[in-house]
Amino acid sequence: MWLPLLLLLPLLLLIIKKMQIRKKGKLPPGPPKLPILGNLHQLGALPHRSTWKLSKKHGPIMLLQLGAIPTIVVSSAETAREVLKTHDLDCCSRPPLAGPKRLSYNFLDIGFVPYGYYWREMRKICVAELFSMKRVQSFQSVREERRLESSFNEQDVFFQKVIDDHLNSGRTMQEHEDIVNDISLAAIDTGALTMIWAMTELARKPTVMKKAQYEIRRCVGKKGKVTDNDFNQLQYLKMIIKETLRLHPPAVLLLPRETVSQIKIGNYDVYPKTRIAVNVWAIGRDPDIWKNPEEFLPERFNNNPIDFKGQHFELLPFGTARRICPGMNMGTAVIELALANLLYHFDWKLPSGVEIDMEEEVSITVGKRSALKLMPINYISEDDKTQGVAEIQFGNF
Ligand code: HEM
Structure with missing residues (x-):
């Protein structure tokens, strides 16, 4: 009597499992979760690294439960294409970056505002009014005159101008402030971090730094400063910036x-209300796409069509599609100009006995944990050969 029942048991279990799957759908794989915490305890201090490790085991579409929030982490170029291109419209809800409406802002934050009025206004300002290529070019003189001691004043003047420009647009003062705060948060941190990482990688690879300096100095000559008009010729510098944004x-x-x-x-x-994170850091290190992925090698972009403008899912430092960074033109123009001038005017060397620490630190963005210290040696001015009189500190002031 028991034998036929025992034989039927696996079949019954299979039917129950199938019914559960049909009810729940087929969810992406992921690590087992704890009650209440879910997978929160597995994120650690550097979520891009911990999710990268987990994705090697569970695959490029992985489901994590972060407290109450189901979160999909995608970690390959193909899955990024599916999320960001095929399903762009279905996955574009986002929280505000700052201001009183701010719900705080990183991987773990909860609370979203839909893709609606606020974001449309922000994009309109960034894309159509502030950072279109035409506008970016028209800020050339402001950028070229971006000196450290006066940069905060310039920033105030710049943002005051933005506010003045929009006073008649029907927005309230509070809305203006929120939007400008959000844009400055998105703009300043990202650019500064990219500069710090670029200088760090160059300090680790003096041959690459020398090659970039040779290109810049040959092109600019004794003109005294690099200007926007020089950039068409600075192809190696552009490769350095791409390689920095890849790593x-x-x-x-x-x-x-x-x-x-x-x-x-x-x-x-x-399901709806699932958070989506695209691990572009992991995609930039995918050995199926990049040869020797951990190596800083700007030459890999020589005769390589891959660019960061949102068409190539192998390299997405600015995102893509509907939510692509609206400050991309402005961001890259500022980084190119600043980096080119640093390399044109000075040779850089590490103070003796100093080793470069490559550890990262996560806040809203991922930066270098400790400051980079380098000694500048004036290259251009003959009468001012101030050889390493002071160390320059990049980051963590
Ligand atoms: C190296 C420089 C920069 C990098 C790497 C960068 C990167 C990004 C990324 C990855 C996103 C999210 C895209 C997505 O989720 O698909 C973003 C969004 C954004 N960025 Fe940038 N950014 C930079 C500079 C700037 C600058 C200079 C501005 C403004 C002047 C800016 C304004 C914004 C804004 C407003 C958003 C939100 C757009 C939206 O949600 O629709 N960014 N940025």
Whole structure:
């Protein structure tokens, strides 16, 4: 009597499992979770690294439960394409960056505002009014005159101008302030971190630094400063910036998104109100895409069509599609100009006995944990050969 029942048991279990799957859908794989915490305890201090490790075991579409929030982490170029291109419209909800409406802002934060009025206004300012290529070029003189001691004053003047420009647009003063705060948060940190990582990598590879300096100094000659017009010729510098953004994208998991409807990613079901993180840091280190991925090698972009403008899912430091960074033109123009001038005017060397620490630190963006200290040696001015009179500190003042 028991034998037929025992034989039927596996079949019954299979039917129950299938019914559960049909009810829940087929969810992406992920690590087992603890009650209440879910997988929060597995994130650690550097979530881009911990999720990268987990994805090697569970795959490029992985489901984590972060407290109460189901979160999908995608870690390959193909899955990024599915989320950011195929399902762009279904995955574009986002929280505000700052201001009184700010709900705080990183991978773990909760609370989203939909893709709506606020973000449309922000993009309008960035794309159409402030940072279009035409406008970026028209700020050339402001950028070229971006000196350290006066940069804060300039920033105030700059943002005051933005506010003045928009006073008649029907927005309230509070809305103006929120939008300008958000833009400055998104703009300043990312650019500064990219500069610090670029100088760090160059200090570690003096041959690359010398090659860049040779290109810049040959092109600019004794003109005294690098200007926007020189940039078409500075191809190696552009490769250095690409390579820096491949290894050190400041927004390692892009900015968090949330699904607004039920979608399928791969063969898996993803429900509305699921958070989506795209690990662009991991994609930039994927050995299936990049040869010797950990090596800083700007030459890999020689005769290589991959660019960071949102068309190539292998390299997405600015995101892509509807939510692509609206400050991309401005950001790259400022980094090019600042880096080119630093390399044109000075040779840089490490103070004796100093070793470069490559440890990262996560806040909203991922930066270098400790400051980079380098000694500048004036190259241009003959009568001012101030050889390493002081160390310059990049970051962590
Ligand atoms: C190296 C420089 C920069 C990097 C690497 C960078 C990167 C990013 C990334 C990854 C995103 C999210 C894209 C996504 O989720 O798909 C973003 C969004 C944004 N960035 Fe940038 N950014 C930079 C500079 C700037 C600058 C200079 C500005 C403004 C002047 C700016 C304004 C914004 C804004 C407003 C958003 C939110 C856009 C939205 O949600 O629709 N960024 N940025």
